[in-house]
Amino acid sequence: MAYQALYRVWRSQRFDDVVGQKAITQTLKNAIIQKKTSHAYLFTGPRGTGKTSAAKIFAKAINCKHSVDGEPCNECETCVAITEGRLNDVIEIDAASNNGVEEIRDIRDKAKYAPTQADYKVYIIDEVHMLSTGAFNALLKTLEEPPQNVIFILATTEPHKIPLTIISRTQRFDFKRISTQDIVDHLGYILNQITIEYEEQALYVIGRAAEGGMRDALSILDQTISFSDEKVTLIDAMQVTGSLTYEMMDQYISSCVTGDVEQALEILENILSSGKEARRFLEDLLLYCRDLLMFQQAPNLLTEKVGNLTENFKSLAEQTEAEKIYQMIQILSETQNDIRFTNNANIYLEVATVKLAKSVKKLTAIAPDTHPTGGIELTALQQKVEQLQKELAELKKNGITAKETEPVKTTRVTSSKNALRIPTELVYKVLNEATKDHLMNVKNVWDDLLQMMSVTQRAMLKASEPVAAGPNGLVIAFDYEIVCGRAMDDEELQLAVHNNLSRLVNNYAPDMVCITKESWPKLRQSFISQNKENSGEQSSNEQSATHEDHLMTAEEPAKEVNNQVVDEAIAMFGEALVEVIND
Known part of the structure; x- marks a missing residue:
């Protein structure tokens, strides 16, 4: 038969x-x-x-x-x-x-x-x-x-x-998907009945590749038996399913966790050169990262699903923070979504590898190592306090009392996330050349500019408005400090504003300067005052008047209208009956 x-x-x-x-x-x-x-x-x-x-x-x-x-x-x-x-x-x-x-x-x-x-x-x-x-x-x-x-x-x-x-x-x-352990048990029973030797770890690889289908598992086992030499081995199962060994993924993920971009790219190149398919590789990586999380939370449950785990895997799971693994899973999921409609999946994998190594390295640098709430900045502050205490003790030994010493100004170390640094010099540079015509040109096309941006960029710029513009620069004030900080660091956003404005306003391509709306009135007033001090009295009046005219915002025309209304009211009813209330 x-x-x-x-x-x-x-x-x-x-x-x-x-x-x-x-x-x-x-x-x-x-x-x-x-x-x-x-x-x-x-x-x-x-x-x-x-x-x-x-x-x-x-x-x-x-x-x-x-x-x-x-x-x-x-x-x-x-x-x-x-x-x-x-x-x-x-x-x-x-x-x-x-x-x-x-x-x-x-x-x-x-x-x-x-x-x-x-x-x-x-x-x-x-x-x-x-x-x-x-x-x-x-x-x-x-x-x-x-x-x-x-x-x-x-x-x-x-x-x-x-x-x-x-x-x-x-x-x-x-009918539900069949668990990996049930598939492994059934495959082991069949191999025992037909007297074929096997490695148990090979059955786990086949069981996971079958994705809950017994017919698929039996078909893969059939292929593996034909490929193998009288024994179903782990290497044979890996070759047939196109899966990666835990050792290969250990090396790749370890390089990403340590931030070694060059080594991670070399390992990726070796894996792809050996014939591994990009989409299958991504699935294996996602499962591997999932296994790292499961081993941290429920090691016994993972052992039932996977079988034997390597020592490198266990040490990697113990040393890697859960936050890093979450970030890696997110990057891998986004890459898996990106490669669905492309013929160059390897390029996306290389980009994902760089992202994995860079982002994890960045997270490691930001994460506090010595204290859950203080971090590097707290350590530096403690060292400075200790140094000041030593200096004060030496001064007292030399006979100088606390009253004779000058008051020491204490400084508070703040995180870069909480204190946004406003680029005052760049703002002054724009204001020095600012004109009302440039600002009105930008405001006239602002809505069109937003439509030309991506969804994320549009969302950021929705909470902002241009407040000053010159031939080479544009000051944009943001409602929220956190959005302003992100806009400062977003080079793609700044480039998009630069390029799209040049299309809308006769090759006008200014550099974008980001500030908060809260800081804008102080900056403007400070700039006007500074110009008055630096100029002569007569030229100062002319120059300050010119700058005040150039820096007129949307609020000032309303003030002029209000003053006109007040004057008309005084003319009609008399100054004694008119009371002006500033709101």
């Missing part, structure tokens, strides 16, 4: 043989024992989880004359005929190729006839979601009131495509 694939040879023939679906198989067995079977069932779930196998076992069990505890005997003529697919009363239909109205009408007409060889006529419709709307409508009435001794079993991987009117007329069973 010709060779048969493992998934065909080892297809489940009893309910107890169905792996990982105990709740469903027990329910079906009890229904058969108690003779409370339904006229229609819907089996849903991922591929290779036992839907069609359970349907055939159910057809055998309900028609078997010698069933025990709801299980078929698999020895009588009826069971053997159903197993071999030659019993006329058990009809298996592929809805993918028989999805028209005529095929379903033929089923509906033949269902009216009583079974000839068995007690029940069973229709198994696989991939039922492929039926057309007309075919579903033709099946609807038959499902609702089927002839006596007729059972319909519908199987599908996509239940959301089935009309609710069909689902409501069936008993639904959702």
Whole structure:
């Protein structure tokens, strides 16, 4: 006889043989024992989880004359005929190729006839979601009131495509993905039966690559047996599945965690040169990072899923902070999303590698090492206090009292996150050349400029407005300090403003200077005062007047209008009756 694939040879023939679906198989067995079977069932779930196998076992069990505890005997003529697919009363239909109205009408007409060889006529419709709307409508009435001794079993991987009117007329069973440990146990049992040696870790690799499908696991095992030399080894399983060994991922992730960009890129190049596929590589990395987190929180649970763990993996999990792993998972997820629609996946992987090493290095530099709340700045402050105390003690020894010493100004060390440094010199440089025409030109196209930016950039600039503009610079005031700080560091945002303004305003391409709205009035007033002090008295008045005119903001025209209203009110009612209240 010709060779048969493992998934065909080892297809489940009893309910107890169905792996990982105990709740469903027990329910079906009890229904058969108690003779409370339904006229229609819907089996849903991922591929290779036992839907069609359970349907055939159910057809055998309900028609078997010698069933025990709801299980078929698999020895009588009826069971053997159903197993071999030659019993006329058990009809298996592929809805993918028989999805028209005529095929379903033929089923509906033949269902009216009583079974000839068995007690029940069973229709198994696989991939039922492929039926057309007309075919579903033709099946609807038959499902609702089927002839006596007729059972319909519908199987599908996509239940959301089935009309609710069909689902409501069936008993639904959702088959779940099979756990890695159950797959490993079943594969080990099969290999023992066919007397093939194996490494247990190789079965874990196959089980994880199968993604919860037993049929996929058996197909991969079949390939691995053909590839191997009389023994299923870990290396063979890695080669067949395209997976990475834990040692390879240990080296790669370790380089990223330590911030060694060059070494990480070299390891990536070696991995890709050996024939590893980029998308598969990303999946393995995500699983590896997930395993690092799980090992930190639930090591015993991870051991059941993965098997043996390397010492490098354990030490890496112990030394790496959870925050770093979260950041790595986020970068890998974004990269996985980016490479879906590209033919140059390797480029995205190289960029992701640099991001992983750089971001983790940056996080390490920012994270406080010596104290959870103080960090490097707290240490520096403590050292300065100690130094001042020593100096004060020496002064007292030399006979100088505390009254004679000059008061020491204490400085507070603040984090760069909390205290934003305003670029005063750059602001003054822009104000020195600022004109009202430049500012009005920018304000006129501000809304158009926002529409030309990306969504993130537009969101940042929404909380800002231009307050001063000159031929070479533009001052933008932000409502919030945190947004202003991010805008200062965002080179892409500044470049986008520079380029897009040149398109909107006759090649006007100023450099952007970011400040907060809170600091703008003080900066403006300080600049005007400084110009008055530095200039002569006559020229100062002219220059300051000119700058005041150039720096007029949107609030000042309103003040002029208010002054005009006040003057008119005084002319009409007299100065004695008019009271001006500044709000």
